Amino acid sequence: MSKIKPSKGSPYARIMGVGGYRPTRVVPNEVILETIDSSDEWIRSRSGIETRHWANDEETVAAMSIEASGKAIADAGISVEQIGGVIVSTVSHFKQTPAVATEIADKLGTNKAAAFDISAGCAGFGYGLTLAKGMIVEGSAEYVLVIGVERLSDLTDLEDRATAFLFGDGAGAVVVGPAKEPGIGPTVWGSEGDKSETIKQTVPWTDYRSGEVAKFPAITQEGQAVFRWAVFEMAKVAKEALDVAGITADDLDVFIPHQANERIIDSMVKTLKLPESVTVARDVRTTGNTSAASIPLAMERLLATGEAKSGDTALVIGFGAGLVYAATVVTLP
Numbered sequence: 001m002s003k004i005k006p007s008k009g010s011p012y013a014r015i016m017g018v019g020g021y022r023p024t025r026v027v028p029n030e031v032i033l034e035t036i037d038s039s040d041e042w043i044r045s046r047s048g049i050e051t052r053h054w055a056n057d058e059e060t061v062a063a064m065s066i067e068a069s070g071k072a073i074a075d076a077g078i079s080v081e082q083i084g085g086v087i088v089s090t091v092s093h094f095k096q097t098p099a100v101a102t103e104i105a106d107k108l109g110t111n112k113a114a115a116f117d118i119s120a121g122c123a124g125f126g127y128g129l130t131l132a133k134g135m136i137v138e139g140s141a142e143y144v145l146v147i148g149v150e151r152l153s154d155l156t157d158l159e160d161r162a163t164a165f166l167f168g169d170g171a172g173a174v175v176v177g178p179a180k181e182p183g184i185g186p187t188v189w190g191s192e193g194d195k196s197e198t199i200k201q202t203v204p205w206t207d208y209r210s211g212e213v214a215k216f217p218a219i220t221q222e223g224q225a226v227f228r229w230a231v232f233e234m235a236k237v238a239k240e241a242l243d244v245a246g247i248t249a250d251d252l253d254v255f256i257p258h259q260a261n262e263r264i265i266d267s268m269v270k271t272l273k274l275p276e277s278v279t280v281a282r283d284v285r286t287t288g289n290t291s292a293a294s295i296p297l298a299m300e301r302l303l304a305t306g307e308a309k310s311g312d313t314a315l316v317i318g319f320g321a322g323l324v325y326a327a328t329v330v331t332l333p
């Protein structure tokens with residue numbers, strides 16, 4: 001017989017508020033064309049991207065996260081001391097330790113919230129959301145801040161035709177808290193490490209340090225392989241997330257897929273047979289691919305522009321380097 005008392009959490013969790021930060025510098029395709037042989041027309045037609053944001057020296061991972069989090073906390077209508085957990089998903093914070101989450105928790109003014117970073121590429125927001133829900137239901141935190149943040153411009157090889165135009169910088173944050181009814185469905189997630197070569201850092205930091213390679217590491221990818229995987233496999237994962245939430249495409253109001261490439265988004269919409277009435281996030285056009293930040297940034301924009309509204313039922317799905325993926329149905333804050 002166990003002597004341990006059961007933990008007391010909330011029966012359910014929901015997203016209570018969302019906030020985003022986009023760096024001030026807007027970078028049009030013309031700037032990308034200075035370093036690769038391409039065209040504005042090619043980039044737009046193959047990826048949907050027209051502009052992206054690149055961070056300046058002051059727009060650090062921590063600074064962008066704090067801006068986005070402040071907005072999310074205000075939107076949630078809670079005080080910062082109530083936050084018991086800070087989860088930061090990023091692959092582009094260049095200081096290995098301590099976790100940037102601890103600095104963010106402190107600078108925001110939380111009361112010693114548990115804080116840690118996770119690395120789950122473009123699925124990072126869904127991974128963080130799932131952990132946050134678990135913490136709230138389990139009872140180790142009442143409110144958890146989930147931040148997706150990237151400075152991918154630091155990890156972009158501007159001479160690589162396959163990636164130079166894709167990536168952008170920014171931060172998105174949500175506050176997850178207790179709820180009386182389910183606000184975050186079961187997550188369908190997983191990893192396919194046998195495909196780890198398809199999106200990866202060119203070389204380990206140590207090869208650069210030792211001088212073995214002269215070029216600073218960057219993210220590289222096998223574009224077509226990733227594209228095929230996203231289009232065929234991720235539509236199945238998205239469908240499964242609807243199934244486990246007990247809804248169909250007809251019950252959905254909003255679809256917020258990872259903003260990787262507009263052609264992938266179009267293909268998923270078609271495969272999932274989403275009705276015309278479903279609002280589809282297309283933030284990639286002006287934000288590019290911001291990896292872990294892309295879903296909360298797109299969510300924030302849809303709510304800010306009125307294209308989506310509080311209480312809407314949304315399917316979110318992230319996928320990327322690993323390869324990893326996570327899909328969940330949520331109620332919008």
Ligand SMILES: CC(C)(COP(=O)(O)OP(=O)(O)OC[C@H]1O[C@@H](n2cnc3c(N)ncnc32)[C@H](O)[C@@H]1OP(=O)(O)O)[C@@H](O)C(=O)NCCC(=O)NCCS
Pocket residue numbers: 036037038039042043046047122161162163165221222223224226227260261264289319320321
């Ligand atoms: C990157 C991507 C847009 C490239 O498009 P693609 O159609 O697969 O391009 P390919 O590499 O097959 O190249 C097709 C042609 O375009 C050319 N090309 C490649 N990159 C180019 C560029 N930046 N500008 C102009 N032409 C380019 C190639 O040389 C090739 O020309 P060819 O037919 O004369 O040989 C596409 O593969 C993609 O979106 N992949 C998924 C990327 C993604 O979302 N990653 C993140 C996941 S988290």
